Amino acid sequence: MPSAQTCVLALYFAIVGVLSVYGWHLAYVIYLYFRHRGKAPRAGGALQSLPRVTVQLPIYNEMYVVDRLLDAVAGLDYPRELLEIQVLDDSTDETCEIARMAVRRIAARGIDVKYLHRADRTGFKAGALQAGLAVAKGEFIAIFDADFVPAPDFLRRLLPHFADPGVGMVQSRWGHLNGQYSLLTKIQALMLDAHFIFEHGGRSRSGCFFHFNGTGGIWRRKTILAAGGWEFDTLTEDLDLSYRAQLQGWRFVYLQDVVSPAEVPIEINGFKAQQRRWTKGNAQSCFKLLPRVLRARLPLRVKVEAIFHLTSSFCHPLVLAMSILTVPAMSFLLRIGALPWYEKLLLNVLLVSSTVSALCFYAFSQSRLHRDWMRRLRHLPVLFAIGIGISVNNTRAILEALLRKQNVFVRTPKYGTVEGSGAADWSGKKYSQPMSIQPLVELGLAGYFLAAECYVISKGLYLALPSLLTFQFGFLFMGVLSLLQQRASKPVRRKVGTGTERREAGSTP
Numbered sequence: 001m002p003s004a005q006t007c008v009l010a011l012y013f014a015i016v017g018v019l020s021v022y023g024w025h026l027a028y029v030i031y032l033y034f035r036h037r038g039k040a041p042r043a044g045g046a047l048q049s050l051p052r053v054t055v056q057l058p059i060y061n062e063m064y065v066v067d068r069l070l071d072a073v074a075g076l077d078y079p080r081e082l083l084e085i086q087v088l089d090d091s092t093d094e095t096c097e098i099a100r101m102a103v104r105r106i107a108a109r110g111i112d113v114k115y116l117h118r119a120d121r122t123g124f125k126a127g128a129l130q131a132g133l134a135v136a137k138g139e140f141i142a143i144f145d146a147d148f149v150p151a152p153d154f155l156r157r158l159l160p161h162f163a164d165p166g167v168g169m170v171q172s173r174w175g176h177l178n179g180q181y182s183l184l185t186k187i188q189a190l191m192l193d194a195h196f197i198f199e200h201g202g203r204s205r206s207g208c209f210f211h212f213n214g215t216g217g218i219w220r221r222k223t224i225l226a227a228g229g230w231e232f233d234t235l236t237e238d239l240d241l242s243y244r245a246q247l248q249g250w251r252f253v254y255l256q257d258v259v260s261p262a263e264v265p266i267e268i269n270g271f272k273a274q275q276r277r278w279t280k281g282n283a284q285s286c287f288k289l290l291p292r293v294l295r296a297r298l299p300l301r302v303k304v305e306a307i308f309h310l311t312s313s314f315c316h317p318l319v320l321a322m323s324i325l326t327v328p329a330m331s332f333l334l335r336i337g338a339l340p341w342y343e344k345l346l347l348n349v350l351l352v353s354s355t356v357s358a359l360c361f362y363a364f365s366q367s368r369l370h371r372d373w374m375r376r377l378r379h380l381p382v383l384f385a386i387g388i389g390i391s392v393n394n395t396r397a398i399l400e401a402l403l404r405k406q407n408v409f410v411r412t413p414k415y416g417t418v419e420g421s422g423a424a425d426w427s428g429k430k431y432s433q434p435m436s437i438q439p440l441v442e443l444g445l446a447g448y449f450l451a452a453e454c455y456v457i458s459k460g461l462y463l464a465l466p467s468l469l470t471f472q473f474g475f476l477f478m479g480v481l482s483l484l485q486q487r488a489s490k491p492v493r494r495k496v497g498t499g500t501e502r503r504e505a506g507s508t509p
Contacts, residue, residue: 005332012329015322022315023354025308026361032202039205041253044164051162053155053218054084054138058128060121060409061431062146063095064416065263069146070102074111077152084137085113088128090121093430112137123232124409125214130230138221145215147263147414149177154260158218161253168223168250169242171200172216175261178417184271184481187383188264190362190376197256197365199309204254208305211242212252216260223250234288235407236281243289243306247296263414268481270431272393272438274412279394282313283401316394323388323471324445327452330464339461358384381470382477389474392442439486442479446472 055073059066073085085106089099096117103115116132123130133141140162144150158170173196179189203210212219214237224230227245234240246252265271293306333339362380366373413431449472456464 005335008325008328009332012322012325015318015325019315019318019322019354022308022312023357026198026357029198029202030357030360030364032206032208033198036202036205041161041204041255043160044167045160047160047163050079050082051139051159052082052084052137053078053140053142053159054086054132054136054221055142055144056086056088056129056132056136057144057146058088058090058125058132059095059099059146060090060125060411061093061095062091062414063093063098063430065146065414066095066099067102068149068416069144070099070106070113072149073144074106074109074113075152076150076155078155080111083112083155085111086132086136087113087115088132089115089117090124090128091117121409123230124407126230126232126237129237130232133221133224133229136221140218141221141224142218143215144260145262147177148215149261150216151259151261154258155218157258158255161255162218162220164251166249166251167220167253168245169212169217169219170253170255171210171212172258172260173200173254173256174213174216175259177261177263178266178419179264180419181266181417183379183382184268185264185266186376186379187386188271190366190379190383192264193369194362194365197368198361200254201256203305203309204252206301206305207299208302209243209246209309210252210254211239211309214238216262220250226250232407234281234284235277235409236285239282239285240288243285243293243310247292263417265412266415266417267413267485268478269486270413272390272478272482273410275390276393276397277410277412279313279316280397280401280407282310283398284407286310286313287401313394314398316391317398319388320391320395323391324448326464326467326471327455330456330461334459334461355384382473385470385474385477387474388471389442389476389478392438392445392475392478396438439479439482442475442482446476446479449475 055076057069057073059069062069070085070087076083087099087103089096091099100115103113106113116135118128118131121127129143140159142155142158154172158172161167161170174192176185176189176192178185180186200210202208223245224241227241227248227250229241230237231240242252265274290307290310293303293310296303298306330339333341359380362383363373363377366376370376411431415431449468453465453468453472456462456468
């Protein structure tokens with residue numbers, strides 16, 4: 001029977017090997033993008049006439065951004081007689097009245113806008129979209145989340161691609177209204193830019209599957225219906241429907257040069273909630289869709305890329321396990337005299353495959369978008385640390401998916417922040433996420449890696465220090481910032497005349 005030492009080493013190197021494969025895969029999607037760089041999508045002709053379009057706006061407790069959203073959608077450059085706007089409101093707070101007033105204001109301008117409120121939130125966003133689809137007039141369905149601000153020419157730039165009857169969905173690239181607002185938003189902007197440039201760009205141009213991102217795109221109504229409609233057995237209804245439609249033969253188009261600006265979360269607990277929802281939904285979609293992909297008659301390269309896409313969320317528990325096992329593995333290798341071999345493996349496999357591939361992944365994406373891309377890359381060390389630090393949060397999401405824990409859609413709070421807003425203009429507002437024990441776990445891991453650093457210094461294993469410091473900073477960043485921002489979001493009291501006024505914060509109703 002193998003010893004505990006042998007089991008730990010075997011598990012550690014197995015995890016390192018799997019993560020290395022996913023690291024190499026980042027280099028592959030970069031290759032796909034540049035290999036097919038001459039295949040940027042072009043409209044397949046001209047539509048014989050402008051079609052009727054329904055713009056769906058699913059909202060839930062979005063009092064700070066719903067006005068901005070409706071004003072932007074009402075400003076779309078499209079014939080009024082062919083445009084329908086659906087406000088799909090599941091809200092339970094002041095958002096309802098704000099949205100109703102905005103709808104009345106827009107309707108007075110002669111725009112066909114409807115306010116649809118559900119008291120029963122069955123299916124959450126997917127349920128709202130399906131309910132709206134049942135009464136929608138449009139042949140095409142555009143969708144925007146509450147924090148988006150579409151450009152006036154959005155419809156006119158995307159619709160020509162539907163001249164090809166085989167195209168079922170067209171997706172735009174997300175922009176960032178507050179991408180330079182704080183260190184956290186800068187890191188998210190780096191992450192999203194790389195996703196949209198290389199993962200969407202490489203997959204779409206090479207003929208592989210990619211997915212609708214839930215907002216900032218247009219669907220052919222017939223495609224949604226043919227694929228079975230919006231289903232809500234996963235938290236990523238967009239990924240689910242996208243794969244079901246592409247498995248039926250519908251083609252998707254991604255337009256890198258059409259940008260739909262939106263907010264990224266400015267508060268760490270909101271960011272965690274978003275990442276947890278995406279990770280759990282991705283895992284649920286993997287369980288649901290991967291068997292269908294494997295059975296489908298698809299080219300091998302399409303199947304392989306779909307496997308990487310659908311299983312990517314499972315890297316989070318592997319990253320967490322690898323970070324925790326690093327020190328025990330080094331201790332055992334030191335005891336048996338195999339540490340020099342381990343150091344070579346660390347440099348040649350883990351460092352090259354993961355760090356260098358990831359560095360190129362983010363650096364090249366920034367170079368495609370920004371003139372000051374070199375300046376933006378100074379945040380990459382923090383990005384790598386946060387990628388480690390978020391692993392506790394996302395491992396929790398994977399466990400919930402494995403245990404078939406009931407879906408609860410936890411919204412990502414948005415506060416209407418844009419570039420130049422005050423650094424703390426969200427504090428004391430509604431919708432902050434409730435506190436959990438998770439930050440304490442993250443701080444405990446930060447303490448674990450502090451002890452590990454002391455150990456490797458005492459043994460002269462200085463090669464391991466950069467990795468351990470990255471692990472420590474990532475967990476420390478997540479834990480400390482969660483606690484500090486949770487404290488900042490508590491209700492505050494301020495004097496008004498001779499009395500006091502309470503400004504409510506609290507969690508989402």
